[in-house]
Amino acid sequence: MVKAAERSVDYAIAARTDTYFNRTKEIIARFGDTTVTYAIFLRRPALSAPRLMATWLDEVAAARGVQFQLDLPRAEGEWVGAGEPLAYITGSFFQVVDLETILLQKIGAACVAALNAYQMCLALAGVRFLAMDARHCAGAEMQEMMAYAASVGSRAAQKQGAKGFVGNANDSTAHYFGTPRGFGTMPHGLVGYAGSTLGAVEMFHEVFPDEPIAALVDYFGLEITDTLAVCRRFSGMADNGLVSIRLDTHGGRFMESLDPQASYAVLERHIPEVMRRYRSPSELRALIGTGVSAAAIWRLREVLDEAGFPRVKIIASSGFGVEKCTVMADAHAPIDVVGTGSFLPELWGETFATADVVAYDGMARVKVGREFLLHKPG
Secondary structure (H helix, E strand, C coil): HHHHHHHHHHHHHHCCCCCHHHHHHHHHHHHCCEEEEEEEEECCECCCCHHHHHHHHHHHHHHHCCEEEEEECCCCCCCCCCCCCEEEEEEEEEHHHHHHHHHHHHCCCHHHHHHHHHHHHHHHHCCCEECCHHHCCHHHHHHHHHHHHHHHHHHHHHHCCCCEHHHHHHHHHHHHCCCCCCCCCHHHHHHHHHCHHHHHHHHHHCCCCCCCCCEEEECCCHHHHHHHHHHHHHHHHHHHHCCCECCCCCCCCCCCCCCCHHHHHHHHCCCHHCCCCCCCCHHHHHHCCCCHHHHHHHHHHHHHHCCCCCCEEEEEECCHHHHHHHHHCCCCCCCCEEEEEECCCCHHHHHHEEEEEEECEEEEEECCCHHHHCCCCC
């Protein structure tokens, strides 16, 4: 039974790994095995997020009936500098050489996404985050990796006082956030099906009467009008803090009632100093541009408070990455929850992890230029 499992694992690994690793395994079988130590690293800073890789390595070791020694210089969630080893793996060269491809797949992107999530949570420390990355992922394996990464970055930020991620949008990876299921109310498609924003909320409430309401208000370009319609229709729930307004206006237009001049005026009323220094084009757009800008969030908060709905929460989504979160923090934007998948690495090349053999039978040896991998961090 164990041998059958080993053959199955070996077949799957051989099919997915690079050919030169498979051929190297055959050469080692001919000329003799040795004990090696691999160092795995990234060329950019990241947070340590090795769990998925470590779990897979344990599974392979069990299936093959061998042991690997895994040394993690940094604990999960700790900062790892550019070029610093994320992990050292020691074991039989014959048994580990064909694992490199898959090991690297399982660690690089997770570490970079974890750092992005960490920086976002710290930037908006008083805001709760919801991971909405699944539909941007390339399949179930990436979906799990990104949810895991967000949870690692979130916990690291929570240690510094941030609220961090409180959940995600699907059931299969909800456990990473300590919840039994995913969160969410409605997509734009339901609003179109209902024919009105209020109609969609009424349908939702009829089917899920015990759930809080989160109304998606940008479908018809009437964010202010539809927000007030929903709050007045469900005023009792609104007064009890059970209604949220999700602002997801796309970048092709301004929120209802805003334009560049009106957006400047909103920020001037609430946080005038935010416009007093140099801003890059992307920062300006996040402040007073189209889509979900700081001005749009401040204007929605104004409307809710003036209408007597101070307990209605604002959920902001659409393009909330590290930079946008930082700008929103500068503007003290009154956001209660951020829905985001933008902690996913934007430059995929930055996620490419690399591995080098750094010792053979305990003797240090590595290709020229990679000597920095020989000594483990203190």
